[in-house]
Amino acid sequence: MHVNKTKNNKAAAVIDIGSSLVKMRVCQCKEDQIATLDELECPIRIGHEVFHFGAVSPDCLNDLVRILRGFQKVMREYDVKDYKAVATTALREAKNKSFIIDQIRVQTHMEVEIFEDNQEKTLIYSAVIHALRNEMQSAATLISHIGTGSVGFGIFDGQNLCFSQNVSIGALKLHDVLGSVQEHTTDFSSVVEEYLNALLGRITLPVAHKSIDTIAVTGAEIETIARLCNAPLEQEVYRIKPESITNLFKSIRALSPEKISSRHRISEAQAEMLYSALAIYVRLSKMTQAKRILAPRIDLWDPLCQQMLLPDTKKEYLDAVENHAVACAKTFAERYHCGLEHAQAVSQYACGIFDCLKDLHGLNQRHRMILRLAAMLHDCGYFVDAKYHLESTFGLIQNIDICGVTYEEMLMTAYVARFNELETPNYDDLDFIHIREEQKVICSKLAAIFRVANSLDKSQKQKVQTFEVRLAEEALWITIQSGEKFCLEQWAFELCCPFFKDVFGLAPCLTVKNNLL
Amino acid sequence: MEKAKFPYINRELSWIDFNARVLEEAYEKENPLMERFRFLGISASNLDEFFMVRVAGVRAQVHSKYHHPDASGMTPSQLFPILKDKIHDFMNRQYTCLYRSILPALQKENIAFLTPNEMSREQKRFIKQYFNEVLFPVLTPLAVDTSRPFPLLANKSLNIAVRLGDEKGESCFAVVQVPSILSRFLELPAPVEGGKAFVLLEDIIIDQIAQLFELHEIKACTLFRLTRNSDIDIDEEAEDLLVEMVKSIKKRKRGRPVRVEILQKSDRETRNFLSDMLKIKEDEIYEVPGPIDLTLFSKFANLPDFSHLCFQPIVPVYPPADFVSYPSPFDAIRAKDRLLHHPYESFKCVVDFVRAAADDPDVLAIKQTLYRVSGNSPIVAALIKAAENGKQVTVLVELKARFDEENNIIWAKKLEQAGCHVIYGLTGLKTHCKILLVVRREEDGIRRYVHMGTGNYNDSTAKIYTDVSMFTCKEPYGMDASSLFNVLTGYSRPPEYYKFVVAPHGMRHFFTHMIKQEIQNAQQGLPCGIVVKVNSLVDPKLIALLYKASQAGVPIQLIIRGICCLTPGIPGVSDKITVHSIVGQLLEHSRIFRFENAGNPKVYMGSADWMPRNLDRRVELVFPIEEPDLKQRAFEMLDLMLRDTVNTRVLQEDTTYVPISKRGKTAVDVHEAFAKMAQQEADRLTDEDWSTGFHPRQKPDLDIS
Known part of the structure; x- marks a missing residue:
């Protein structure tokens, strides 16, 4: 029998055009819960191009259009009518972003919204607060999202986010911005640490660093870091000891991406990102005396899917x-x-x-x-x-x-x-x-x-x-x-x-x- | 020869041993006569493919001076002469079987193949008439001289080289191709003494050949057959893979000859002429007593008059017991996972599922991989219908499926014309996994139905290949299936799968891990053991690991139909390993993996053999069977296969295969036993079950194949 199509079975999709990945999540609402139907991700070089040259090249645009057309096909397979396509740091910082958005619209009829840093981080922070609401009531928590193109962090005082700050340096961007320095030194890690100190060291938090007992982190590299730190996953939250992140960073800070790659069985591209992300995490953890790091498995699309469905x-x-x-x-x-x-x-x-x-x-x-x-x-x-x-x-x-x-x-x-x-x-x-x-x-x-x-x-x-x-x-x-x-x-x-x-x-x-x- | 690091039987030599097992079935007097012909024909067609790909490959390695030894320590130049000797020996055994074993038995049935000399006047008149009316119009003699070069002869075509005498008394040559569009054998008018008589097509042509060369004296007629290198080398980066594949198939038709079969005692001058023209070495000429090309006997065995001389056919149960009491396949799968064992349970069930999906208004999308498809595939027809009905249909047609390339190009074009999204596979990888995904909108949301199997979506081969497949609509499998198709369509990169084990990204690691786990369990005194059923075991790394497992005390039972490069039973090395090979009425094709896992056994099935190509160069899928009753069924399948006494041969330490000793044992024929079990399951159902079953087109006791 032909089922009632309107009842509770609407599927929706969120497309996230990031610095190094274009991702799509198709989900539906089942028993008032969001259930993922499909997740797709394709590598893209928008971040490298924008962080190096300031703009997205025609080749990269073609790749992006091809990927989006593929995603549209998958959306049709699930009969998705509602979708939200958003772009983050890399496209936001591209000089030619208006032309790129226009070409996407012309070639795919898809409307892409470029998210401001703040919009992106707020969505993620809200999802983090929702996920960890029972764990962040007693003391202050530093919530941070380390993206490929920017880092955001905020202070949650147990009730509200009372402070937020975005810094235009993410894992990929840090790597790309300082890439040329690598040719001039064998102590690249010191340069990275000095650079991060210069960027983050002068930010004054509104609470005493001793009063922050938890860091809640999200970001593309955190799964890899959690795995390498042997962090347990409990109810979709990795629990990482701050010292294990510091030790992991110490163990790789002097290694080349090739060495990190072979030692930890990850790709070289991942190794480069891992190094940058770890440097940022370690710098952030110095801003607090947190006893634990919680990493809920949350992505930008979680809150977006939720709001759509x-x-x-x-x-x-x-x-x-x-x-x-x-x-x-x-x-x-x-x-x-x-x-x-x-x-x-x-x-x-x-x-x-x-x-x-x-x-x-x-x-x-x-x-x-x-x-x-x-x-x-x-x-x-x-x-x-x-x-x-x-x-x-x-x-x-x-x-x-x-x-x-x-x-x-x-x-x-x-x-x-x-x-x-x-x-x-x-x-x-x-x-x-x-x-x-x-x-x-x-x-x-x-x-x-x-x-x-x-x-x-x-x-x-x-x-x-x-x-x-x-x-x-x-x-x-x-x-x-x-x-x-x-x-x-x-x-x-x-x-x-x-x-x-x-x-x-x-x-x-x-x-x-x-x-x- | 370099010393091998561990015992490893050369792959090509092991393959010949496998083909010898097929040939043994032709010798087997307990097999029905026509089945013995069929086995002889299969052994010949296997050998043809072996020449076209493997022998051609080894020869190319020798010519390109590739000196790297394989895991057995043998270089291509060391292997090549051994291989040829073994093939010569094998071919001799094929003809010995024909002349000493099968033809005498045929004679007892009062059936004979006659040459013109042995025919009655009436029979002679018949072949003359057949020549004039049927053959003459289609024969094209091709003369070879300075202005007319030697013709390009098709791969595996049968030809007659005719040496002619010209006016000056010098030899000149012509080639006449034995038409492949006509049957190789022809039934003659019945002999006076009763029985049946047949004649081979080439014998008729040679008898009447003078009619083709009226102005020349015929000095000799030499029958020969050419086998060419048929491995395709394509530019996978080409703009249009389909066009590139069409070009490569054309090129394959001109592949270098790797074997010329010629009749014994053929004319020496013609032999030399052929050797020159085809640029073939002496050791690549194979002299046989005739008839050349024994594959003809496969067709001969199919003659309807001889059905009493064939195996009792195994009738697939339809619909299988699991599906009977449900109004639609979707209902049956929603109730629980379903396992099908083909051909004992009919493949029509899978076809029905695709058809139901094509017609169901709530189905949104169908995605499927196609590797080898039958000539008039109902699956493809259903996919076309689905596309016409507005479904999103995505089909991966693997254009690189060897010897099915042309067929697949035709299907790919038809599917594209119908509006399906057709993908030709991934660059550098063959897509060998067998998977079907149906996305359906239901009252509580979108649900995915997945079918995964060990065999192709081919309704013809599904009648003779043993395969296992599973239907499920469990979310993790659905998610994995979507992810896999997203990778195949290029929309996404490989993810971490929930249930699937997919090559080339994780399968080798998975099997390595599972074997190592068994080793660890053995060392800790926990229950351990491995049972693996695959078509071929070639991968040196896994073989080395299996030896380690044996040394650690892990009992390992391998059921390997074809190539097995592992040597079992070597004291201190592989004495915990047994290797069974099942060759019988049906072609064993399922791949099943059981790991004892410290008392919580796990079982997986899929498309992958344990060969480097499957683990590293193909997209393969292995999936776990998790529902307890299906798991149990899978275990019972393996147990029964290991208890077979009729079709099994056991690999010995000296690399020979010996039959199971039947002394004191009840004979177990695994194929018969599975057929009986499937039938019993269906018989157990009540009439009420049948009345609610979906599409009960036929009762299970009727032949629907």
């Missing part, structure tokens, strides 16, 4: 990511000596206004998150310069790595946070040209809300005891109760009203109820 998980993911992002922002706010109470107060008012205007602003949850981030970070510019603090705030936020936030979202956050009661967004502002047309309006809406919220704590004394907001009679009514004089705030509020009215077409009205009266 179990849509409910996407909402959970976005909520969790927002919390991580705000936690990271808080870490940065502390680093730049921002007043946290003030930031939290502004965040509360801004979110209150945002939620009240839900039917008018047409914005989504991610925009609300931008508002929260702007509230958290808007004073960081004072750390650099009191006179030009708004410009400094803009510059700093623009270049901060916040877990789960895209570059464009950070740019929008920077725009929103750089306006106080005296300044309003101006489309002629040169900095605005970086933003797409539709984002300019969104930035204006968010800035309008942010300025009003910020004005309510102008004195940074958190005078507001109760805060209410409602829409009525074509106005936004904000009612606050305070036991202190509210003159400064009212002055600032009045300055913010015209722009708010311009943007939303309704005036904000402030009612202050004094506790003393």
